[in-house]
Amino acid sequence: MNLKLITKGILKENPTFVLLLGMCPTLGTTTSAMNGMGMGLATLFVLILSNMAIAAVAAQIPGKVRIPAYIVIIAAFVTILQLLMQAYTPALYETLGLFIPLIVVNCIVLGRAETFAAKNSIAASALDGVGVGLGFTLSLTVIGAVRELLGSGALFGYPLLPSGGITVFVLAPGAFIVLGYLLVLFNKIKR
């Protein structure tokens, strides 16, 4: 049962490939496998903590101010993440830039708060956060790896193709096109 909470976020309800949520960071930060993974882990961090906090207080929050209250909780964890990243991983913080504060408005985080954490126990919500967060991280790493391989001829920074790559894949159009084709692949496999 508990294991299912984690695996469903990775495959059956994968936030990127199945639910198409959180598209902005998905497209914006996946210029390399490392950056994609960094963004995924940053979101995972916020997702687990906000899920747990919201599960803990949901019963005390009146329905009308539910959404603003969730947003405050999520924004607080995002700011904590910003401060921690500035202190301990400043290089990654700079690379991901604007997309770190934008985790606040990532529909995945608010979506899980509303549909799962508000109605479940703290432990279950934490596991749900782990599952969905891992699914997101995995997707972003895969997209980043494909774009890095095609665009710079490298993988996690190690050069693989001596000829370099087709630059357009690390630029904006490449983001849309790679994600589009990966979705096609995902659809084919699922069927």
Next chain:
Amino acid sequence: MEYILIIISAVFVNNILLTQFLGVCPFLGVSNKVSTSAGMSGAVMFVMAIATLFTYLLQYYVLVPLHIEFMQTVGFILVIAALVQMVEIILKKISPALYQALGIFLPLITTNCAVLGVAILVVSKEFTFLGASHYLNLAQSVVIAVAYAAGFGLAMTLFAGIREQLDLAEVPKAFRGAPIALITAGILALAFMGFAGLV
């Protein structure tokens, strides 16, 4: 003259949707029809202009003087959420027609990352005006926010036009829906790359 340059740069060269990936969710979600796209774009422009005005004031008259710049994310999102609520209530009272047109999009806008993204961008980045570069003042911030929103609207409406045509085309099964939309967006982004170096 310099205003024309920042407007061109914000609408075409640095289009928030196709080069900076802000606001992709509504871009893919509600861009099936030209009319809904135009409505969404209007609502975004409205909220973005007001939100940028208030977040600018918050940044320079509250956060910076008190040295609590780290509260930026929390402060900005609260301002935006409150504004969206207020705009909704006020519109309902004073202009039912406008509310009919924009109202259904308003709740979606709080979580539209383009609004928060642009609000953070205009206070955190130096912009270049004819050689000299500096942080924006209030008027320039609002102008650039409106210009970014116009770029969002342009990309969104263009894209909706293409998708209306796509509906009539024979698309292979695995490509239907989001995949073909994303690939189309990619080609549109390629076209927008042509504007690079224009300003």
Next chain:
Amino acid sequence: MVVALLVITFVAAAALGAVYVFTEKPVEAARLAKINKAIAEVTPPFDNSPSDEVKEVPVDGRTLRLFPAKKDGILVGIAVETASTKGFGGLITLMVGFLPDGTIYNTAVISHTETPGLGDKIDKRKSHFSVQFEGKHPDSFKLAVRKDGGDVDAITASTISSRAFCDAVERAYRAASSGSGQWQ
């Protein structure tokens, strides 16, 4: 209803304040470590602490920071933290090291938002573009790309980034030549 929201906001603000106090020192240390690392990269070996002897020089309405590198009390190099806003993606920040006679010793990119695979080649880890500046004296090596009549070979397909790089180095040279008198 209002009380619930107030309590949540209050708790969140208190938690943030606590984390801010806790991370303030590491954030500052990380910032300083980055600057110090860049200084060490662009100057000959030194035994002083350049970031404690920083001097600020205004150039073109922007304040550049000069860090003197000394060995046994003698100036061996000057690191200049410089920037250009003419980059393709916006601001490019560099550390440029000069020898006391004005020769460029080395350069390091501190931050940039140039296009991956194109403009990011200004970074030494990505291409040899910046190597051509080493050992050159700006009096005899014109700091502009060949297209603009200078001596710098631009990165293919990234003239704008190359230009911005030259712009930043040129500004650093002006800052160093106007501000270096203080330590000699």
